Amino acid sequence: MEHTVLCRNVSKVYRQDTVAVQALTDVSLEIPRLDFVCLSGPSGSGKSTLLNLIGGLDRPTGGEIYVDGNRVDQMEKGALAELRLRRIGFVFQAYNLIPVLTARENVEFVMQLQGVAAGERTRKAREILKEVGLEDLENRRPGELSGGQQQRVAVARAIVSAPSLVLADEPTANLDSKTAENLMQLLRHMNREHGVTFIFSTHDKLVMEFSQRLITLRDGRIVDDVRRD
């Protein structure tokens, strides 16, 4: 189980009425533990599709996908939810948070799903919020936080459940370059300090700079895969 993620000949076809869209074609990929991987490629190249398949949010049309040695593409729904809850963290492009919950409650929400006791939940949430630099804003609701702060809360929430993998689909797309850079530094910090594998997508050159490994997709195929360290 040396790989966090393993994809073998993964393809995905979306069917809408009579039209079929080939979103991914024959994608094979190995991502070792603690890797910090960037999926790049133009809009429509299949980045989100691939991340969703790895995260078990959608099923491939063909091929095999493993996360921590578990075959994701054939897992039944309940087991998938459990896998996401325990092993995978998600950060999305925007509006990641539950608007009626405060920053800390958003972080605690996942731990509640995991069944962590209330006291420990609060303690851990405070700790992680401090780590992302939001200790003073824990009682604010998402609407009272800036876009960058919201994304930090989302990162805190993804990390706090101690996953082995975090999937971040264009986490910086709605941020200015300075804020984006800060967020990327935070992700890198989490990758190192918490021993979590990261896969994020972007089409921003500046963001790609942070990756250890840069995979480029075009029309649903991997066209480039370079290690940058």
Add this chain to the structure above:
Amino acid sequence: MTITPRLAWRNLWRYPRRTWLTVSAIAFSAMLLVFMITLQLGAYDMMIDTSLRVFTGEMQIQRQGYLDKPQMRASVPAAQASAARLRQATGLQAIAVRANGFALASSGTRSYGVPVIGVEPAFEPRVSTLPRLIKHGRYLSGDSAQEAVLGAALARNLKLGVGGELTLLGSGRDGSVAATVLSVVGIFDSGNPELDRHVVEIPLRTFQDVFSMGEEAHAIVIAGPGMEQIKQTEARIAALLPAGQGLVLLDWEKLLPGIKQMIQADMVQNWFTYIILIVVVTFSILNTFLMSVLERTREFGIMLALGATPWRLGGLVLLESVLLTLMGIVLGIVVGGGIAVYLHQHGFTFPGMKEIYAQFGLPGVIYPKLSFASFTLGPAVIFLFTAAAALYPALRIRKLNAVEAMHAV
């Protein structure tokens, strides 16, 4: 507090105006139901009470089988002595003896077959309103007086007035001829055509002499202290019933089965109306529930992605609906119950109602019935309906797909 109830509660207040409107709709219907049901049950009690007070009493002691087949020989032995014992043992004064017979009643020119009832003039006014409804003359003066009172319609038909002579001709308990001539001292007008057209009342002893009854009679009529204590009264009397004489205690439901049937029919009709009201409210609530779920599709998608099961999300939505409904119901019970309590103290009547009832010697005021059931029955049905309505959006969530949901705006 765990996060789920907090989440549910705050979700309710995302759109306070919408929530208040929904709560108000539920509260209003709950209030209406509490008000109408307490009033309705109060009206039934009044109706029963009024019907029983006129003549029947709340319960009667009779010989077994007399109710179905009223034969003269199916009598209660030493009836007056028994009644006196009961009065003493229970402290209740509204206990009176009656004997029932049948005779050809005639005046100079006309004759009608009518029931003749022997009553105790001293106690009859306590179990029946008829003695107080004498419109001409007076009521019977004593147990052995050679007097009679009769209904207004019968008096008209016989062309008899106060001071006239009524001849009764029938057969006694032993089959002998029973005949007497009594002077009419009073004419009652109860408004009940059955009674006004048929009934002749004469003193009990006179009855017993004429119909060869000895010390026997046919019924000991008991009018307890009120509908509310009727069960206790019944138990006390039943315990005092002399054994081995074949006597039975019959309650009003057996004596006047028609009332119960009428009430049941009325209840069905009313519930039909209530259910329509509840269904209308339920649909408007269902709409609110659905909207609040649809507009949060994206959020649910995120929660699913984080590893929340559809069950949990369904539970959240259900909890929100339950909270919303409970708020409405509690508010409705408080307001509706408040009105009911006020009317319970002050009585409910509408213009003219009192006057109409007063003619028949009755109060004509409804006191809403306060009980756990009358307060909670309507709201409980509302709760069941809205909970069922909330199941629909809750179950829809189970079909939600995380990826598609997150693409929703």
